[in-house]
Amino acid sequence: MRKAFYSFIGIMLSFCTVFSSSVYALSENQKNIISQYCASMVQGFKTLQHVDVDNRVKLGSRYETAISKFMTPLNLRIVKNNLFVPELVDLQKTFADRRASFNNNFTVYSKHLKELISIDCQNYPEDFYNKLVETRKAREYVHQDVVYLNSILRIYKETVEKVKKEL
Amino acid sequence: MNKGGRNLIILGISATIIAVLTTAISLIVYDASGDIYLDRSRPGFLPEKEEIEEEQQRDDYAFSEDGNLTTEVLDEFLEEYEKVIDLVEKIENPFSEKPLSDDYLGISNAAE
Numbered sequence: 001m002r003k004a005f006y007s008f009i010g011i012m013l014s015f016c017t018v019f020s021s022s023v024y025a026l027s028e029n030q031k032n033i034i035s036q037y038c039a040s041m042v043q044g045f046k047t048l049q050h051v052d053v054d055n056r057v058k059l060g061s062r063y064e065t066a067i068s069k070f071m072t073p074l075n076l077r078i079v080k081n082n083l084f085v086p087e088l089v090d091l092q093k094t095f096a097d098r099r100a101s102f103n104n105n106f107t108v109y110s111k112h113l114k115e116l117i118s119i120d121c122q123n124y125p126e127d128f129y130n131k132l133v134e135t136r137k138a139r140e141y142v143h144q145d146v147v148y149l150n151s152i153l154r155i156y157k158e159t160v161e162k163v164k165k166e167l
Numbered sequence: 168m169n170k171g172g173r174n175l176i177i178l179g180i181s182a183t184i185i186a187v188l189t190t191a192i193s194l195i196v197y198d199a200s201g202d203i204y205l206d207r208s209r210p211g212f213l214p215e216k217e218e219i220e221e222e223q224q225r226d227d228y229a230f231s232e233d234g235n236l237t238t239e240v241l242d243e244f245l246e247e248y249e250k251v252i253d254l255v256e257k258i259e260n261p262f263s264e265k266p267l268s269d270d271y272l273g274i275s276n277a278a279e
Binding site: 030033034037041044048052053055056058059062063065066069070072073074076077078080081083103104106107109110111129132135136139140142143146150153154157160161163164167 | 200201204228229230231232233234235236237238241242244245247248249251252254255256258261262263264266267268272273274
């Protein structure tokens with residue numbers, strides 16, 4: 001009984017060690033590269049921060065224009081004209097939901113990028129790389145949101161064109 | 168120092184402490200909410216003049232929710248709507264993986 005208990009503790013401690021260690025093991029060469037070019041990488045990320053904020057604001061305001069000055073009034077006008085086009089309403093709702101996701105994902109990504117920039121990559125290249133991988137994943141979610149939102153804009157236009165043909 | 172003078176000093180110190188506390192709380196909320204990442208009034212993040220003019224021009228149009236629905240009305244809608252889509256798609260490959268990739272940063276080459 002005692003042996004089984006100690007074996008169980010040993011197995012649990014092994015699991016803890018596995019999960020607490022670095023997920024991405026770097027080669028010595030990679031660590032040296034990161035340490036050597038730390039300053040230029042960080043400077044590049046700071047430039048990227050500016051570009052990302054710029055794109056986020058531009059996309060955000062254009063998405064806001066699309067929904068508030070086009071989708072919403074058109075859908076209302078359709079209803080007031082006693083027409084029934086549920087696809088347009090669904091598209092508007094999907095667009096609004098995904099835009100909220102875009103806003104949230106961008107905030108998460110920005111926090112990761114800010115933390116990445118603040119890491120001392122010269123002395124802690126492994127921590128830097130682990131954070132880089134997390135930031136990369138967060139950025140991918142933002143990218144997916146943008147791709148999806150842009151596709152909904154196009155689908156909405158195609159649906160309106162169908163409505164126009166049926167008038 | 169008389170009692171009035173002492174009370175004045177206490178009032179001044181209390182007011183300063185409250186101001187510092189509320190400012191700190193505001194900054195924490197500003198950072199935690201994510202608004203800091205959208206704030207373009209920060210130095211280095213200000214919009215360009217052309218961008219401001221473009222935004223003002225775009226804001227002039229708004230589709231009306233009142234009125235009949237005809238093909239001409241929808242033609243106008245589609246024409247203006249397409250301009251918004253063009254502006255969105257003008258931003259090439261936003262938030263692509265490239266700037267953070269190992270290849271771009273020169274890290275993957277180091278593994279060989």
